[in-house]
Amino acid sequence: MLSGRQSLLRSAAPLWRCATSSGGIRRRCYAEEAKKDTPTNKAVEAFKEMWSKVAPNLDFPKTPHESMASRPPVPPAIPEKLTVNFVLPSEVAMNAEKVDMVILPATSGLMGVLPGHVPTIAELKPGVLSVHDGGQVKTQYFLSSGFAFVHANSVTDIVVVEAAPLDRFDPDEVRKNLADYNQKLSSATTDLDKAQAQIGVDVFGSLAFALGVTA
């Protein structure tokens, strides 16, 4: 399975180089896609018509679907593994990796996702994302907020603003910052200050909990 960076470098290759496996963010043959009569293709065809009436000499602009791999269809039986795409603005941390389970820090509490999970849109709060494979914890990331989408075909997309593996955090810094923000919260006057201090307390609080740091 290609790692995220490798596959993205490859995805700059010409369109005729088709990927063969299912799911994920790798490029695929556009010709395959064009044959399918999905709502998206209908929309694209409709747009092409509108465009050719107005600007017949200009090339048709590209749409997002041309640069992303199509998603696998809903399988009839519950698949064995979950396919996880974990993306940040700065990189693609996990690209169509097959795992057993992920635990997401949703705003309503920790949420475990197994293959065959009901389709969900979950808002995430600062917390730990743990990826489980083969009965043990594979990696743990601390993430700031974001969203997680679980689709019917057992593909899970997790898109967050910032994340880092847990071992990159320094417990002493975390303790110091938590104390800092607690103090700011107690001394905050305006609503804006209170909100900012509260955000700091939330983030560092959950980080401290995740690292096992006592205040």
Place this chain on the structure above:
Amino acid sequence: MASRSARRAGIRLADLLRGSITGANATPASSSMAIAPGDIAPPGARFASTQVLRNRMKSVQSIQKITKAMKMVASSKLRQVQARAEKSRGVWQPFTALLGDAPDTFPKKTVLLCITSDRGLCGGINSSVVRFGKAMLKVAKNNGGEDAKFVVLGEKGKVQIQRDSKQYISLNITELVKYPLNFTQVSVMADEILKNVEYDAIKVIFNKFASMVKFYPSVTTILAPGSIKTSETGTPSELDLYEIEGPDSKEEALQNLSEFQFAAVLFNALLENASSEESSRMTAMDNSSKNASDMLQKLTLKYNRTRQASITTELIEIISGAAALEAAK
């Protein structure tokens, strides 16, 4: 040009521009090349002036150096931005997978967000985005987007769109690349745009970076939360199947989703456009340096011929003078 260099050298301009100096003074070899009027010498001079040519060669050489330097700067900037652009390509895909793309939807308040550069000398990327933007405006007007407006990011786009569609520009943001782009900045900018512009759908028009010599104008559609439910791409029925974990209502979830999608798409679009800009500038400056070196070669040949012609003329004068003296004895 000849007249400018002549001005610098202090030769009378009017004489140079008269252009009456043609094949009579010019040597046969140099007349086969295109001779600009007034390029040879002011009348009264006994031979063609090489000073004019030398000045011209100096200016072409300095232009060549400048364009070479600009190409190197652009290539180093390209390496940095390209890496970031490729890494950011994953961030908008989950949203398109969930919500779908609706290229044919043009609700009443369609906002066309054109991403252009601030600086020039970057080839055709800005004019291509502006052309596509104007075509999208027409498409929007024909298909239900009566209140379609532009939001232009970048100076060059504003200048071009202002010429004939000034009334449609609703917001203009410049100096985007003053500091290296990061997601926080882009979210702040996205927030500003969403606050100040009423929209039912935003179409982001930018140049997608494909390779060093190829970029594709692309359009990504972002629907406002209100439009997502009524869109006709089939996703509303699929979206209803999803359970919402976290926010209290579906409206709130869609609101957050739409804003996050806009920030993510904008971030990727800005990086792709920046990569296209730098690669286009590299190509343009490269062509410019090549042209300058071609021009320099031709000018060198002309210079040598002029110089040799003047030497020959001088020799002829001396020899004929000596021969006349001999004959007179």
